[in-house]
Amino acid sequence: MNKYSIILGNLGNTCDRFLSTGYKDQLPKAEMIRQAAAIPGVKGVELVGSWDVTPQNVDEVGGLLAKHGLSCVSIIPDHFSQKRWGRGAFTAKDPAIRAQALEETMAAAEMARKLKCPLINLWPGQDGYDYVLQSDFRSERRWTIEAVKAAAKAYPDIRFSLEYKPKEPRTHSTWARAADTLLVAKETGMPNVGVTIDTGHSMTGGENMAEAAVLLTDFGGKLFHMHFNDNYRSWDDDMIVGSVHFVEFIELLFWLKELDYPGWYSMDQYPYREDGQGALRASVEFLQGIEAMLDAGAMGELRELVKAGDAVRSTNWLRSRIFSGARLS
Amino acid sequence: MNKYSIILGNLGNTCDRFLSTGYKDQLPKAEMIRQAAAIPGVKGVELVGSWDVTPQNVDEVGGLLAKHGLSCVSIIPDHFSQKRWGRGAFTAKDPAIRAQALEETMAAAEMARKLKCPLINLWPGQDGYDYVLQSDFRSERRWTIEAVKAAAKAYPDIRFSLEYKPKEPRTHSTWARAADTLLVAKETGMPNVGVTIDTGHSMTGGENMAEAAVLLTDFGGKLFHMHFNDNYRSWDDDMIVGSVHFVEFIELLFWLKELDYPGWYSMDQYPYREDGQGALRASVEFLQGIEAMLDAGAMGELRELVKAGDAVRSTNWLRSRIFSGARLS
Amino acid sequence: MNKYSIILGNLGNTCDRFLSTGYKDQLPKAEMIRQAAAIPGVKGVELVGSWDVTPQNVDEVGGLLAKHGLSCVSIIPDHFSQKRWGRGAFTAKDPAIRAQALEETMAAAEMARKLKCPLINLWPGQDGYDYVLQSDFRSERRWTIEAVKAAAKAYPDIRFSLEYKPKEPRTHSTWARAADTLLVAKETGMPNVGVTIDTGHSMTGGENMAEAAVLLTDFGGKLFHMHFNDNYRSWDDDMIVGSVHFVEFIELLFWLKELDYPGWYSMDQYPYREDGQGALRASVEFLQGIEAMLDAGAMGELRELVKAGDAVRSTNWLRSRIFSGARLS
């Protein structure tokens, strides 16, 4: 049985650069937690620093989660929503800002311990660059390795998972795709440092999501965490899972099972104009639909198909599953 | 009932710039026609000039089609596979080449009359440009309008359908997307000039295929023909239909039915390394699967959904169709 | 001499979905107008509804512009930054919202008259859709035609210029590219309705900017306005002009001159993390650099090059201009 979770803030308000006050109304935290728990199958949540959890409210949030039977699956330190990170967190040219980025990471690890949360998901969205001749690539990648290593050493009981994304809010992110982020993770030399695949980031980066999962697993057991959403491949649209792609998600879930991926299947969306709970529920149900499809028989058949590599057979198999039942009689 | 056809050459050998002799062996024409007729549901074929049909063999080809009960759905004049077209056909800087491009079109129309084929599908693949400061946009688009108009006037009993494609073999095609090609078609002022949507070209061009079909229909009744294949949106991969996209094809077939599109659903693929017949059959069966899904009840529900515009509801509807039957019980 | 202008708000604060309070501090309007006037060559500004100008402050803004010798080049009605537009303005499913979108347009036209501003630039950013099976394409495009026509009829002394963009904030915009927007403009039947090219939107849409300018001019004299910025072609990054592309801007400015484009060259950027005035000035100076390059001799040479279509010659010409002077001696 897959373990499903959501990022809590997905239930709240969402904005963009044109409508900065947001498309919806903000919900109280208690209401968001209640809604999360009410989605069938969801057993955990991820919390974003500043937005969802702070050193001040961590105990209160922990109480609310406990009340609704939810685990804290990960904490995502806020390295993106404050003006001070505007020109980078771990890669800021200013060493004082870099030091603050590490402090923010440590503070998140402290909160994680309090919440019995096993994983810090690092997405330093402001790390990268926008223009040609703006980045000192050598120093900047090195700084991220040093910071992650320091945090991982300080909190050996916590896993640090690096979430890559090719772009946005910078036109080029420092951790852009699975392989380059794996190099950073390996370079830290720490067993508690790994990588998060966000399906939308992976697709925007031109990756095959399943291949990224295999790569991270086979080169050091570094697939630590999974974020799910969908998009049109050119931008991180953060849509309902399955609303655009379908066969790729079958391949991904096949491989995650084949790889014995032990982590959470966590929803990470931006339902700008949609009912948040409905959008998250639709995503979970889509993945549950594929999970149900992947019984032992199907797994065996798929194992054969990827070994054979015959596109007509693979396509026929997919079609037989989609148009099942009386519909094709 | 939708009418299904294929482009005959899809059953033969295919090559690319790295393997110019092709990935497979060439099949005799008679064998290709036999294979086409053997695909359940296929009642017509499209023929490419030079490759499939010439003034010399047109009667023989007509006989073979008749023997297997196949209609000639369209003829695609060869404006791309000869060295003389290398720098353009209708847009060639050399007026002698432009004249030949028109002659080739006229010759195809003559063959069409012989084969009782109602449509010439114009895909002047070499028309366009590769480099900045290489094209005189004004003259070149104008030349294509004049040539199409001349052919359409000379053969008022034949429909001329302009197939657009954003790029390849040129980095920029003159007829690139639905709307600009519609402008060309309208500018001819001829009722027998319309536009072909190739689903792969449309997706590569960043279009929503269904929206393109609506646009061409609503601005003058100009949707004349449909080519089907699939790809990853960044290149015309000419893959098995449904092997990448799914929900978009449901939306497209819904709208084609809603628009009373009267034409053929024609497969246009490049199964480089696959069994050609198997690949085409898989595409037809995929579209037949959606056709079966779109019964009167589904059409009514979809009509409501596009009016309501609620993404959660639309997504839920799609999921309920995909994971149907006992599988989710 | 080209006429240069800027969008006033480009000098102010900018935000995105992750840092909604913005990367910089907001500047007072008077300071922004002063900064605009201080950029060498800039003689006009564009004003955005709600953000820059309202029926309440229009006289005050007019006074400030006059004081600094700036023309109001266009007004952009606010069809995007308010919650009520979240699911569309002209294409909202709710007829009451559609009526408000027209009212907002009319109100902008009133302000334009007061400011002696000749042009309303319509960018209904929220018009479009995000998901498959969410849009009733037929009705929605029709609604935009009717609204534009109504405004253009009510204000025959004002030009209405439709600004297209393929996506963002919706994953699919109703007015997506030059050709489809031209179809809308023509369908209104109004001589005072045309189209705006935003260079970044054009590139994101896969267009060649110069070809779009030619198309709009040749099919009805509909190129009304130009917005300038730069990006990496996959997203509307709104960067400094010339920071990514160079040869394409030479081709564009050559054609704008060749077409006798009479309008403004207006900067439209989002200098999230940069000094706003510096970023705008850099863009203007880049375009001035090309303008200086395009003397009568260069125009004649380029005219020959696009007629000849020899990529080696065209490329050599460009190289000779870039690496000019002693550098290659």
Added chain:
Amino acid sequence: MNKYSIILGNLGNTCDRFLSTGYKDQLPKAEMIRQAAAIPGVKGVELVGSWDVTPQNVDEVGGLLAKHGLSCVSIIPDHFSQKRWGRGAFTAKDPAIRAQALEETMAAAEMARKLKCPLINLWPGQDGYDYVLQSDFRSERRWTIEAVKAAAKAYPDIRFSLEYKPKEPRTHSTWARAADTLLVAKETGMPNVGVTIDTGHSMTGGENMAEAAVLLTDFGGKLFHMHFNDNYRSWDDDMIVGSVHFVEFIELLFWLKELDYPGWYSMDQYPYREDGQGALRASVEFLQGIEAMLDAGAMGELRELVKAGDAVRSTNWLRSRIFSGARLS
């Protein structure tokens, strides 16, 4: 002084899937070698197996090169232009084909020794997959590591450089981008295995070319070779260098110099419709133009700019170099 070379076949005929006999006429090998030597600055050539060099003609080719004073810079074994490689070379499901792929590599290394060529450039273009559920990612990547390792062990005096490319002729290549290919190179554990950056492949893969060069250098000294060409970022158009991009090439050449890259600057184009020699010469002259720009003063200024990270300053610097001389006085 940078060392410039070309891939010999770039001077010959070129074809694509629509015009398989090619856009031009084939030239005799001796004539191509003569033309290569006649391009100012070119001192070396790369040879492609089957096309340019075979065990049968290797001595003859060596003689021709010597006669014209050209070095053999690299040999590219033919892993793509024969029917047997159609479904993969190192990743073929058939072990007999995989064995042949290794033999082909060894044979190329033998030829390299004869020609005193220090480098084998491996581009196994057919390695990868096209469809979802067609690839056994785990085995296939592993097979490429084993084969490369075996060749590198057998020929410790030869460097093996792995050329990545995100797609084409497969929709997904096994060696897709710099970082994943670096992982493969490192996994072989061999000091004589590194990576080739083809600038077009890098841009198509969404990379910043300069960042890729830094990554390969900093994580193990693995940047072995460079191929130059240009494109529009969505496909490997193999165009004249500088015909599309400019500022990115300045950044790349700055970093190659900063990294003390000791290898060749080798042209790799497909001048389908252009004069081959003219197209290659234009590319070399473009790079020489940048090389001349990057004097000690400029290097110092650029070093400061990438440390400062101020986009306005960086852009101003670029503009001052482009519009140099009297033009901006």
